[in-house]
């Protein structure tokens with residue numbers, strides 16, 4: 001009897017030369033973490049693929065769409081796994097073609113990964129093709145651009161047969177490209193920027209600046225919802241929350257109105273950099289897109305950048321809003337981001353923010369308040385929410401770095417479910 005399995009195909013991971021085994025191991029760990037809710041039986045490498053098996057019938061079909069969203073996965077096929085008995089794999093081929101939906105033409109593409117099987121791939125094509133022609137007499141065999149391809153893959157004592165195969169998210173497995181801190185608002189853009197970095201293999205540590213205590217904490221919960229929606233493409237271990245409202249109020253009193261937004265941003269970047277150093281992250285990521293709003297002009301970006309030494313990555317800098325919205329819809333964060341919530345972005349905003357800041361005026365405003373003391377105070381007030389789904393571990397040096405760089409231990413904030421159930 002054939003069982004159902006997922007066969008994962010990878011592309012960029014396969015091009016990694018000597019590091020390939022390392023990337024494959026990370027990809028396997030990511031798939032295991034993404035499938036934590038399923039009864040995973042095994043996740044192993046076989047002949048240029050990763051084979052994912054389940055101990056409960058029906059789980060391969062359900063896990064199929066989850067695995068497609070794991071960075072590093074170029075394609076997933078929902079396969080039948082049989083032994084080498086021709087009756088078994090030909091029957092599986094009929095089932096595979098039957099579940100392909102509407103089609104007029106098909107072909108068989110057989111491949112053996114070892115040579116100890118009596119039939120070569122051409123003979124396998126003919127053998128399986130003949131059975132399919134008998135089972136689907138109204139359909140035609142077509143070698144070029146058929147509607148459906150039935151793949152037959154012989155690997156050691158097993159045969160994998162599939163027709164259903166869909167593109168995955170691509171990119172590189174999470175954890176293969178280091179760690180970044182992402183500035184996550186509950187808006188549309190920063191979740192997309194976070195997703196893009198995760199797809200390139202970075203572990204993302206989000207930091208959210210809340211307007212609390214000057215506003216409600218709704219934006220913090222929207223960020224938690226965004227993080228859950230981003231899984232399994234983005235695996236978040238911890239969300240850092242900085243209650244920023246009082247600091248903004250202080251800046252709004254001491255600094256010229258038109259430069260307030262730049263001051264808020266400079267403080268946000270400086271606090272994010274401190275958290276990045278504690279976490280061992282090597283860059284800061286934002287969802288800025290050139291010219292989208294007042295703070296995103298070249299002059300203002302430069303005025304904010306100068307307070308940090310870590311690289312600031314802006315993966316959306318050349319994207320149009322419409323493109324960003326389409327991506328947000330695709331990754332499932334758009335609707336959450338459209339639930340407007342007051343956060344630090346709407347708090348103490350000037351009527352006419354500066355669009356082309358002069359650096360001498362920026363420096364003057366920066367000296368108008370004790371920014372170093374404010375940064376220390378904010379770092380000491382950072383809270384966090386832990387998520388359990390992450391496949392990576394906090395570095396061992398975290399505690400030492402924390403004691404060195406943060407004046408007080410961060411306070412844990414319970415996720416929403418816990419709060420509502422208590």
Ligand SMILES: Nc1ncnc2c1ncn2[C@@H]1O[C@H](COP(=O)(O)OP(=O)(O)OP(=O)(O)O)[C@@H](O)[C@H]1O
Pocket residue numbers: 182183184185186187188189190191207208209210285286287288292293295296343344345
């Ligand atoms: N409250 C916040 N917490 C954390 N990061 C923020 C916050 N507000 C803004 N940012 C960061 O600064 C970037 C620019 O924010 P800005 O408010 O200028 O634009 P935006 O179009 O509202 O962005 P977004 O849609 O991502 O909120 C955001 O993409 C995000 O990376």
